[in-house]
Amino acid sequence: MAVGTLVLLRHGESVWNAQNLFTGWVDVPLSEKGVKEAERGGQLLRDAGILPDIVHTSLLRRAISTANIALDAADRHWIQVRRDWRLNERHYGALQGKNKKQTLDEFGEEQFMLWRRSYDTPPPQIELGSEFSQDADARYADIEVPRTECLKDVVARFLPYWESAVVPDLRAGRTVLLAAHGNSLRALVKHLDGIDDETIAGLNIPTGIPLRYDLDDELKPTNPGGTYLDPDAAANAIKAVANQGR
Numbered sequence: 264m265a266v267g268t269l270v271l272l273r274h275g276e277s278v279w280n281a282q283n284l285f286t287g288w289v290d291v292p293l294s295e296k297g298v299k300e301a302e303r304g305g306q307l308l309r310d311a312g313i314l315p316d317i318v319h320t321s322l323l324r325r326a327i328s329t330a331n332i333a334l335d336a337a338d339r340h341w342i343q344v345r346r347d348w349r350l351n352e353r354h355y356g357a358l359q360g361k362n363k364k365q366t367l368d369e370f371g372e373e374q375f376m377l378w379r380r381s382y383d384t385p386p387p388q389i390e391l392g393s394e395f396s397q398d399a400d401a402r403y404a405d406i407e408v409p410r411t412e413c414l415k416d417v418v419a420r421f422l423p424y425w426e427s428a429v430v431p432d433l434r435a436g437r438t439v440l441l442a443a444h445g446n447s448l449r450a451l452v453k454h455l456d457g458i459d460d461e462t463i464a465g466l467n468i469p470t471g472i473p474l475r476y477d478l479d480d481e482l483k484p485t486n487p488g489g490t491y492l493d494p495d496a497a498a499n500a501i502k503a504v505a506n507q508g509r
């Protein structure tokens with residue numbers, strides 16, 4: 264049986280994206296603009312004739328709301344849902360809640376970009392019990408909550424879910440919508456497209472624009488890099504993500 268279609272969707276703009284704050288595992292809602300982006304994402308799915316059979320989301324409301332709004336707009340609000348912490352955004356450690364511009368000014372371009380985009384340099388650990396730590400959050404009662412993560416850590420925790428929960432859906436020929444986050448989707452794209460540890464630093468994913476991957480029997484993309492359903496809007500939004508903090 265042919266492998267199904269995979270659609271990646273980064274949540275719409277959150278209120279902390281709008282305020283230029285490092286977010287990570289802090290569970291902030293969508294901004295008004297983010298709600299509109301999610302609606303538009305669903306319209307793009309509908310217009311492209313992509314009909315998801317199942318949606319996988321993180322445990323964070325910006326991804327959950329985006330999936331709900333987009334699927335409603337696409338008239339696929341009724342499909343099966345699975346949620347898992349392994350799809351969560353990268354934990355931003357002690358930077359969670361900090362302003363990106365102030366962090367850039369305080370620590371300089373090189374350190375700022377190491378923390379934001381290097382493959383294996385995590386930000387400093389968050390203090391347990393502090394305002395933006397998730398160590399006491401009930402939804403993570405069964406796991407050891409990270410105190411910080413680099414992209415390499417996200418790859419390591421995301422791939423077991425990919426293999427055990429998403430790949431079987433694809434192998435069953437289903438159209439899978441995966442609603443997640445900038446850095447958790449970068450981890451998956453790195454794996455799918457075989458991007459090396461340096462090159463991945465330059466890859467940014469825009470909010471709210473579905474990215475379709477067609478996969479062969481070995482789950483390698485037949486359209487490397489995927490296909491954004493609105494390529495022009497994606498190109499502009501990618502630049503904006505890359506320039507955050509400036």
Ligand SMILES: O=C(O)[C@@H](CO)OP(=O)(O)O
Nearest residue numbers: 284285286287352379445
């Ligand atoms: O703050 C965050 O959690 C992420 C995504 O919004 O930011 P960045 O793009 O800087 O990794």
